[in-house]
Amino acid sequence: MSGPVAIAEREWTRFTPAQRIGRWLTYLLAIAAVVWAVRTVEVIPEFLLDAPQQVADLFRRMWPIDWAHYYQANGLGVHHALVETLHIATLGTIMAAGLALPVALLAARNVTPFAPANFFAKLILVSSRSVNSLVWALLFVAVFGPGPLAGTFAIAFRSIGFVGKLLGEALEETGKGAIEALEATGASKANILRMGYWPAVRPAFWSIVVFRWDINVRESAVLGLVGAGGIGMVIDTALNTFRWDRVALALISILAVVLVAEVLVTFVRKRIL
């Protein structure tokens, strides 16, 4: 059968049968997963019944907020912890940027045209990203003991994957023109990196680093819950002593810092890109 009549009579469908089956299977799978989760998850309904009372109790305990706890001369107040959190986030980001640079160079196929090296670098990046920063923190608390050192390393090791992946992609997108021109002059590999690749990825690099710093400010605020320093330690202590008025103060402080960081990062990224 051919000719214009056959084409006109052909039934047009948006999806091929395989696509349709794939979609239905996905819906089915999603519904099955939800049904399975609802039926098997262990939720204690009695706990849900008194949730309104608990929430009311939570706000009653939070109010009035213990503003006096913001600055304590002994360094146990919110202010010191907040400054420590910012240092953890910033130092961790700087360290991550330094560590991610060589890994990104190895991961970029055009910079390192050697497949096993690319694979090795990708492995480092994936394992860095697959481990949550809280788990990194638990590990580094075991290594360095409780404190901001563990937190800084946790932030750094979690960020290597993020910075390295994005930087590696930026490197791979670098145009060939400048690189070939440099090669033609007989420039050394180091000079090609410094004069060819670096100017091309520099805006992307700073933008990635600043973006990650913003994320790290948020993340470093919770690391203290496992003992890795910063404002999370204050929250942990307050929780253990049921001082919800202090928890409220810490939460408000975190919110303020996160908002300021976000505004700052938006401003800086606009200037860079």
Next chain:
Amino acid sequence: MADLSRTPSPSDARDDGLRSSWLARLGWLALFAYVVYALSILNFNVARMLAGLANAAELLGRMFPPLFSRADLRELMFAGLLESLQIAVLASAVGILVSLPLGVLAARNLMPAWLSWIARGVIMLCRSFHPIIVAILFVKAVGFGALAGILALIVASIGFIAKLFAEAIEEISLKQVEAVRATGAGFFNMLIFAVLPQVNARFIGFATYQLDSNLRNSTMVGIVGGGGIGGTLQAAFGRFDYDFVCAILITIIAMIMIGEILSQRLRAIFL
């Protein structure tokens, strides 16, 4: 237009990214000064680093080989993983279902200003805290267990999906909307035939990304009592059972990677 016949003078030399300017050098110097200052503030020193290295070697030595062989621990681990999976599935399902209407309500080009501002306020509230902190508050509200983790991750999902969904809707082309309106279609028909087809693909992208994210976080909320494998992991750390810790970590990473492959497949089917 620049005068091309004029010979370039040194003042024309802009920052071309090749020469390092004084400002850039000053910047690097400031960065270096900050690092030294921050290191001293936080009491970092070589002795602690070296001690840490020794500890790290010992830690790694005790982590390997990972302990998979004890049946009771293995059961504990799989129970925790299953609960994490349940948390991730339920939080994603509810989060996606809530984000859909909330994202539409927050889109400024479809809704009156007062309504979109209310919706945006709700979304901003959901975004303002780290999921772990939200989990702490829910543990207080509904007690220890999976429910607190589910609620915390629902909040995180709404904050992410609804925000990006609203932004996607604000970027749609209004031509289709006008065309559908011209046929006399009501609001919901306009939504279904003019708006959603334009943002469908992006919504699926956000939702599958959040599914991955929820899977990662569902393994962590247990640290503050929100259910799942996190509690088991922290307990293992506390008892210095580092070989069991290693087994849990390997399983978590495997689960997350399988989840990522699955959500990639999902995107391939729908996009």
